[in-house]
Amino acid sequence: MRLAVISDVHGNALALEAVLADIDRHDVDAVLNLGDHFVGPLEPVRTAGMLAKVEMTAIRGNTDRYLVDADPDLLDTHDQETLAALDDATLSWLRALPETRVFEDQVFLSHGSPLSDETYWLDRKDRKAFRVATGDEVAAELPSGKRYPLYCCGHTHVARVITLDDGTVVFNPGSVGRPSFTMSDRDSASRWSAAAAYAVVERSAEGWHVNLRQVAYDNMAAAAIANAHGSAKWARDLEHGRTR
Structure with a gap:
């Protein structure tokens, strides 16, 4: 089984386009x-159109939750603009997304940690x-009950892999739309990059x-x-x- 895992697109359609092309290969x-699909001062409508064409298993992130659940008057200017730009079908899709999910009884999906979409796991x-x-800190965020072999999370925009003592793998794929840096538990050196992750x-x-993959795209156009x-x-x- 081979899977592509994306997170934190944040309305960056240019980066998403490059990542989807890489996934196809x-x-x-x-x-x-x-x-975290759309919030950001970029191209939420174009991003929505692209994601609607992708067959995928998705969950919602903390900014998705803010967008559809919060009082619009409490959103900042960019979030209000994003909310106004998205159509009812896209917003209904966001509302219907679960906060966590299990894929094929193998992979646990969360945005932050399994216990909170705002936790830096x-x-x-x-x-x-x-x-x-x-x-130990990573293991403390695992829900009680059944343990899965693979857990994935987003939220920090930091691509990282941690393997627990029992062999459980927990990873963050990094951010498609607002990349940060990459570091694994086997590599203490961080690699800063503007490439989509x-x-x-x-x-x-x-x-x-x-x-963990990095895909070059026209980041200066996105900027x-x-x-x-x-x-x-x-x-x-x-x-x-x-x-940071």
Whole structure:
């Protein structure tokens, strides 16, 4: 079984287009989508049209939840613009998405951790610094009951793989639309990149293998779109890779 896992598109249609083209070259059996689809000063309508054509298993992220559940008057300007731009069919699709999901009795999907869509599962913030979560900290967020061999999460935009002592693999594919950096539990060096991030995971006789991928796209054009929508911060992140 070979799967593509995407997360945190955030309305970046240019990045999504490049990632979907890369997925097509990997002959995957299914696409899993971990949420945060549209919020951002980019192209939510075009993104919605592209995602509607993809056969995938999806969940909703925290910004999806804000968009459809929060009082519109409490949303910031960019979120209000996104909400106004999306059609009723897209918003109904978002509302219907579950917060977590299990694929083929093998892969547990969550946006943050399985217990909260706002938890940084594989990262921790100590004072002003971020660090990789320990195995015990990661395991503490696993729900009681049945354990699955593979867990995936998004939210931090940081691509990372952690293997627990019992062999359970937990990973974050990174962000398609607002990439940050890549780090695994076997590699202490972080690699900053503005390339769109996702993962291809494959099951063999030895278990699950996670291939964290980075796909170049016209990130400067995406940055220009963010600037045109009045967000210099997003533009800087899209130019160079998201910073803390």
